[in-house]
Amino acid sequence: MSARILVVDDLEANRRLLEAKLTAEYYDVLLASRGEEAVQLAKRERPDLILLDVMMPGGIDGFEACRRLKAQPETRHIPVVICTTLDDRESKVRGLQAGAEEFLTKPIDDVHLMARAKSLVGLKVVIDELRAREANGRKLGVIGEDLRPDPVEQHRLVAGNVLVVDDNATQIKRIRSALGAEHRVAVLGDEDAKAAPDLVVVSVTARSFDGFRVIARMRSGEPTRHLPILAVVDPDDRARAVRALELGAHDIIVRPIDEEEIVARARTLMRRKRYMDALRHRLDQSLELAITDQLTGLYNRRFFEAQIAPLVQRAQCGGDPVSVMLIDLDHFKRINDTLGHDAGDVVLREFTVRLASNVRPSDFACRQGGEEFVVIMPRTTGDIACLAAERLRRSICAAPFHAPGLPAPLDVTVSIGVACASADDTAETLMKRADEALYEAKRAGRNRVMGKGASQAA
Numbered sequence: 001m002s003a004r005i006l007v008v009d010d011l012e013a014n015r016r017l018l019e020a021k022l023t024a025e026y027y028d029v030l031l032a033s034r035g036e037e038a039v040q041l042a043k044r045e046r047p048d049l050i051l052l053d054v055m056m057p058g059g060i061d062g063f064e065a066c067r068r069l070k071a072q073p074e075t076r077h078i079p080v081v082i083c084t085t086l087d088d089r090e091s092k093v094r095g096l097q098a099g100a101e102e103f104l105t106k107p108i109d110d111v112h113l114m115a116r117a118k119s120l121v122g123l124k125v126v127i128d129e130l131r132a133r134e135a136n137g138r139k140l141g142v143i144g145e146d147l148r149p150d151p152v153e154q155h156r157l158v159a160g161n162v163l164v165v166d167d168n169a170t171q172i173k174r175i176r177s178a179l180g181a182e183h184r185v186a187v188l189g190d191e192d193a194k195a196a197p198d199l200v201v202v203s204v205t206a207r208s209f210d211g212f213r214v215i216a217r218m219r220s221g222e223p224t225r226h227l228p229i230l231a232v233v234d235p236d237d238r239a240r241a242v243r244a245l246e247l248g249a250h251d252i253i254v255r256p257i258d259e260e261e262i263v264a265r266a267r268t269l270m271r272r273k274r275y276m277d278a279l280r281h282r283l284d285q286s287l288e289l290a291i292t293d294q295l296t297g298l299y300n301r302r303f304f305e306a307q308i309a310p311l312v313q314r315a316q317c318g319g320d321p322v323s324v325m326l327i328d329l330d331h332f333k334r335i336n337d338t339l340g341h342d343a344g345d346v347v348l349r350e351f352t353v354r355l356a357s358n359v360r361p362s363d364f365a366c367r368q369g370g371e372e373f374v375v376i377m378p379r380t381t382g383d384i385a386c387l388a389a390e391r392l393r394r395s396i397c398a399a400p401f402h403a404p405g406l407p408a409p410l411d412v413t414v415s416i417g418v419a420c421a422s423a424d425d426t427a428e429t430l431m432k433r434a435d436e437a438l439y440e441a442k443r444a445g446r447n448r449v450m451g452k453g454a455s456q457a458a
């Protein structure tokens with residue numbers, strides 16, 4: 001997977017060295033030599049990863065650059081790895097607290113750097129995909145600008161559920177004491193380990209179970225696939241750290257666990273999970289909005305059109321029969337004219353309730369627009385569809401509509417045209433026949449069901 005990496009270092013020799021290494025791995029490399037320049041360049045170029053030096057003379061240092069990158073909305077989702085010769089604990093924690101995803105010490109270990117780059121770039125690709133789909137949704141108008149609070153703001157709330165998978169009592173105690181102040185911490189196997197976790201800490205040095213297997217299984221299982229995983233490894237065990245990243249761990253922490261470090265890492269991981277969850281939620285919502293009729297909650301015309309064509313085609317190729325019923329409320333214009341559009345909407349919703357209790361789970365009930373509805377009935381012959389239509393017709397006229405918003409109980413009837421797809425039908429010809437049947441039902445006096453070509457595929 002190719003990606004663009006921004007390398008920021010004040011020393012040309014360091015920039016060239018990293019550029020050569022990354023280019024050899026087929027990454028595109030952007031270069032900057034100052035903190036301010038890096039922040040500007042990142043905003044303009046949107047790289048997939050930023051490698052950031054700490055000590056840069058004049059202007060802002062790497063910590064400040066990282067803080068600014070994480071503060072501006074255009075760049076805060078870009079992962080940052082701080083690279084420095086400062087090999088002390090304070091610097092490391094400072095870097096992570098500034099929002100960096102990782103802190104690497106120079107001279108940089110190539111294998112570790114590449115494993116990190118691959119893992120962080122992979123994550124960024126997923127985030128980009130979600131962001132692009134969200135932007136598309138906005139363009140199509142199916143995601144409102146202010147549907148929900150900004151996910152970026154929302155994900156600032158960091159408290160969450162942490163699940164610890166470990167068999168080392170001392171280490172568990174340390175993790176609990178570090179993360180317990182901010183989060184709810186449970187240990188796998190405990191009674192309280194019931195809540196859905198927001199972060200999983202897995203020890204790959206455990207003796208009683210295989211931590212790698214736990215990571216791999218979590219990555220491949222549907223409900224746990226998107227969970228951030230923090231792997232605990234032994235110091236200087238580069239091979240296992242790289243293995244954990246390759247298997248899908250999002251982050252690594254070395255034993256003995258530094259409490260401030262794990263707090264900072266947990267925050268970054270959870271913030272990112274919240275951000276991605278919020279984006280996914282918005283997409284689900286927008287998808288639902290895109291296929292739902294807002295007044296009735298039934299499927300809309302867009303959904304109907306996407307469903308009907310393949311079903312008709314399948315019937316045509318000798319597959320299961322498919323029928324449609326086209327339903328029109330009788331004299332609906334009169335209701336709107338005499339009682340007003342609000343009462344008209346009440347009638348449409350009340351009709352929907354009766355319609356919904358008369359269709360099978362396998363049917364698709366859609367509102368075509370106005371007072372016209374259509375039900376797609378897969379695996380249904382015309383005869384059965386006519387029986388279903390007749391049952392629906394009766395349930396509408398059997399009792400007057402009685403609902404808040406109506407001045408008095410109101411008699412409502414429907415006319416229904418039924419058609420079943422025959423061997424040479426397209427979606428258009430099928431709907432045309434249903435439309436003709438509906439027209440005949442209207443002409444014959446309304447409140448009735450008519451079928452067209454309904455028994456051909458029986």
Ligand SMILES: [Mg+2]
Pocket residue numbers: 009010011053054055056
């Ligand atoms: Mg420097």
